Amino acid sequence: MxxxxxxxxxxxxxxxxxxxxxxxxxxxxxxxxxxxxxxxxxxxxxxxxxxxxxxxxxxxxxxxxxxxxxxxxxxxxxxxxxxxxxxxxxxxxxxxxxxxxxxxxxxxxxxxxxxxxxxxxxxxxxxxxxxxxxxxAAAAYLEQTNFKESGKKVYVVGEVGIQEELDLIGVPHFGGPEDGGKQPDMGPGGALPHDSDVGAVIVGFDRNINYYKFNMLIVY
The missing domain is CATH 3.40.50 (Rossmann fold)
Structure with missing residues (x-):
């Protein structure tokens, strides 16, 4: 999703x-x-x-x-x-x-x-x-579709507002501001981490958007 x-x-x-x-x-x-x-x-x-x-x-x-x-x-x-x-x-x-x-x-x-x-x-x-x-709205949609019961995580491209709403419905997440200073490994054999438990990506306004986050979006 x-x-x-x-x-x-x-x-x-x-x-x-x-x-x-x-x-x-x-x-x-x-x-x-x-x-x-x-x-x-x-x-x-x-x-x-x-x-x-x-x-x-x-x-x-x-x-x-x-x-x-x-x-x-x-x-x-x-x-x-x-x-x-x-x-x-x-x-x-x-x-x-x-x-x-x-x-x-x-x-x-x-x-x-x-x-x-x-x-x-x-x-x-x-x-x-x-x-x-x-x-x-994003959190309400996940709640409506029973996303929590899937046991999956959410990768967030955005800021703390999305994370706080996901916390309220008990949906695990990562990314967001924490990935603001990261850069992808562009060298030979470089790879991005991949979490198979990610079931959704939420994209909102992000003042710290970077290539790492773009690459993570492509991965998921």
């Missing part, structure tokens, strides 16, 4: 509940609505290719008609290490109105725990159960 990228859909993330706490499981079940929102939010005839209307002025009727808000993070909630102006007040207003909110990112460098810390550092009270990262 190869997971070409660690960014999977929010709908896929909402299918795996067994590896997480009861609170998280409840969030998974309720967040299944992400992929099947009521007709008040999206018309049943809306297609992926439909044109999305751009708001040219404040829509006074928007809030009463929308139950769930899904936010990207980088460039929407924060920019670098700074919260974007108006976001704290906006989120507070939506919570006061009883709206459900989810925060989605295809950045796998952090786990949900890591993103929770970032939200906290920006003064934003966001429960981990509302955070959907691609690192979490």
């Amino acid at each position: 190869h997971i070409a990228r660690s960014s999977l859909s929010a709908a896929l993330m909402a299918t795996s509940v067994r590896a997480f706490s009861p609170a998280a499981s409840s969030s998974f079940r309720s967040s299944a609505a992400i992929s099947n929102l009521s007709s008040r939010t999206f018309s049943s005839t809306t297609s992926l290719n439909a044109n999305v209307l751009k708001l040219t002025e404040p829509a006074k009727d928007l809030l009463p008609d929308v139950d769930v808000f899904i936010f990207d993070c980088d460039g929407v909630i924060w920019r670098g290490d700074s919260v974007i102006e108006g976001i704290p007040e906006t989120l507070e207003k939506l919570r006061a109105l009883g709206k459900k909110m989810y925060f989605v990112t295809n950045n796998s460098t952090k786990s949900r725990k890591g993103y929770k810390k970032k939200f906290d550092s920006l003064g934003l009270d966001v429960p981990a159960e509302e955070i959907f990262s691609s690192s979490f």
Whole structure:
């Protein structure tokens, strides 16, 4: 099995509940609505290719008609290490109105725990159960497919976020930041180590990508 990228859909993330706490499981079940929102939010005839209307002025009727808000993070909630102006007040207003909110990112460098810390550092009270990262999606997919029962390992090209999510579901792994300083043996007879127990490769953003990791990807 190869997971070409660690960014999977929010709908896929909402299918795996067994590896997480009861609170998280409840969030998974309720967040299944992400992929099947009521007709008040999206018309049943809306297609992926439909044109999305751009708001040219404040829509006074928007809030009463929308139950769930899904936010990207980088460039929407924060920019670098700074919260974007108006976001704290906006989120507070939506919570006061009883709206459900989810925060989605295809950045796998952090786990949900890591993103929770970032939200906290920006003064934003966001429960981990509302955070959907691609690192979490990859782990959720392995959990859904009962990968742990295979007894296989995962080779990681990526950063600590993927590793932390794999730890939560008890799936053994190696690679990641630990292979950042390694170089392949390019000399005569040079060979790469090969672990026959590797059953999946997860590839995410890796600031320390190198030829060793590329070669390991080819091996597996």
